[in-house]
Amino acid sequence: MTLPVQDNAQDIQPDKLQPGLYIVATPIGNLSDLSLRAADILKRADLIAVEDSRVTAKLLQHMGIKRPMIAYHDHNADYLRPQLLPRLNHEAIALVSDAGTPLISDPGFKLVRDARQAGAYVTTIPGACAAVAALTLSGLPSDRFLFVGFLPPKENARKKALTEIAAISATLIFYETSPRLVSVLTSLQEILGNREAAVVREITKKFEECQTAPLSELITHYEQKPPKGELVILVSPADKKAEIGQDEVISLLQAALVDHPVGKAAALVAKQTGLSRQDLYDQAMHLRQQSSADE
Incomplete structure (x- = not known):
């Protein structure tokens, strides 16, 4: 051709x-x-x-x-x-x-x-370009970054999308609207952990703002002070050396189990965290059985 x-x-x-x-x-x-x-x-x-x-x-x-x-x-x-x-x-x-x-x-x-x-x-x-401009303002690592764009509006689909990119060692960049900001920040914390992040808005305008803090602090801040307009969210790369808490492991497994069988869910989380696939399989099986019992 x-x-x-x-x-x-x-x-x-x-x-x-x-x-x-x-x-x-x-x-x-x-x-x-x-x-x-x-x-x-x-x-x-x-x-x-x-x-x-x-x-x-x-x-x-x-x-x-x-x-x-x-x-x-x-x-x-x-x-x-x-x-x-x-x-x-x-x-x-x-x-x-x-x-x-x-x-x-x-x-x-x-x-x-x-x-x-x-x-x-x-x-x-x-x-x-708002994504690149926000990256320069945030002070987060800029040597590698992934532009994700808008996440799905529904929570389960959003968590699934985040699970797929959680292991990527790069600063993640999202576009978002102000009414969904707190909900999205909450999903980010549940799936990615309490990483350093930034919310950037009104870029190049009079009231340009860049708030940088762990995701948990950003959630609290914007619950108290809801922003207006469209904005950019940036999340720092995963710290491979950091110890992953059990609550975070459970959240990752629960998100993966929404759309995957137990074995696949365990494999995905093992890839994200570096934890034992067998141990994760056992935990995922327990979560699945618990969910079935609750129903």
């Missing part, structure tokens, strides 16, 4: 953008963070594909830019994508999200994938 090759050096008119897809990062709070190059691309694009036209309109108005927009989001992406692809052959289309870098927790990656497969010109105009 021969892959399409991009020719980034085509001759085009100075005031006319080369037809194709331009992935444009926008500010995550402070509108002045839009780069000069991003502003130039948005000013000259034939069309801007946006997540929410009301949000992008404010940015364009701030920059004194007037360009046609089209909504491209989770609810219409599958329908709209086939219509946009042919236009990339003769139009310069800029792709933006409400804030930050497109493709991070939005459907843009499918448009980029299909555009590249179709041989269209694709380029990126980098800029702000």
